Amino acid sequence: xxxxxxxxxALSIQEGENATMNCSYKTSINNLQWYRQNSGRGLVxxxxxxxxxxxxxxxxxxxxxxxxKKSSSLLITASRAADTASYFCATDSWGKxxxxxxxxxxxxx
Amino acid sequence: xxxxxxxxxxxxCKSGTSVKIECRSLDFQATTxxxxxxxxxQSLMLMATSNEGSKATYEQGVEKDKFLINHASLTLSTLTVxxxxxxxxxxxxxxxxxxGSYNEQFFGPGTRLTVL
Numbered sequence: 001x002x003x004x005x006x007x008x009x010a011l012s013i014q015e016g017e018n019a020t021m022n023c024s025y026k027t028s029i030n031n032l033q034w035y036r037q038n039s040g041r042g043l044v045x046x047x048x049x050x051x052x053x054x055x056x057x058x059x060x061x062x063x064x065x066x067x068x069k070k071s072s073s074l075l076i077t078a079s080r081a082a083d084t085a086s087y088f089c090a091t092d093s094w095g096k097x098x099x100x101x102x103x104x105x106x107x108x109x
Numbered sequence: 110x111x112x113x114x115x116x117x118x119x120x121x122c123k124s125g126t127s128v129k130i131e132c133r134s135l136d137f138q139a140t141t142x143x144x145x146x147x148x149x150x151q152s153l154m155l156m157a158t159s160n161e162g163s164k165a166t167y168e169q170g171v172e173k174d175k176f177l178i179n180h181a182s183l184t185l186s187t188l189t190v191x192x193x194x195x196x197x198x199x200x201x202x203x204x205x206x207x208x209g210s211y212n213e214q215f216f217g218p219g220t221r222l223t224v225l
Contacts, residue, residue, distance in 0.1 A: 040200070040221070042216060043219075097204070098155065102152050104150075
């Protein structure tokens with residue numbers, strides 16, 4: 001079964017806008033990671049946030065983690081057409097890795 | 110950074126044949142490797158976890174006799190899809206981890222299997 005549930009399932013925005021997607025999970029975790037996947041390609045690791053961290057930044061990416069609500073969010077600021085991809089959260093619970101259903105993001109020029 | 114490769118990147122085979130997919134950690138020793146399957150427009154589903162030198166642990170619903178996993182060395186794991194059928198067509202992705210469960214997993218680029 002899926003550990004992570006993501007919403008929205010799909011997101012369509014214009015270049016320059018921000019994109020926000022959320023991930024909820026059910027069990028305790030060591031860390032939560034976000035990945036990007038272009039159509040038919042492998043995963044690209046974006047960011048890892050540990051269970052004792054609340055927020056993390058990497059370039060135009062901002063990730064938050066609320067362990068009390070068992071949820072995380074990924075914000076992409078000033079989106080570009082090249083950000084078009086599927087984004088997955090993945091929870092790591094003592095070596096057990098489970099992926100969310102993913103959010104498909106389309107950024108139009 | 111840590112690099113994981115997969116070979117082949119894509120394969121087309123006839124129904125009933127067996128296909129072997131390799132996963133290699135290129136610059137680190139992977140004590141644990143994971144195999145995932147991804148159907149079109151869906152998420153990755155963990156199939157099995159393998160530790161070097163021991164039998165793989167399969168997730169519920171994954172047939173161990175159909176998906177043979179061998180992790181014979183610290184840098185190589187193989188997944189063999191035996192007697193493949195069209196419903197086995199999928200994107201197979203491996204990942205590798207060095208050391209304990211707190212360490213990061215590194216993902217391979219995936220192998221697209223199409224069974225005719």
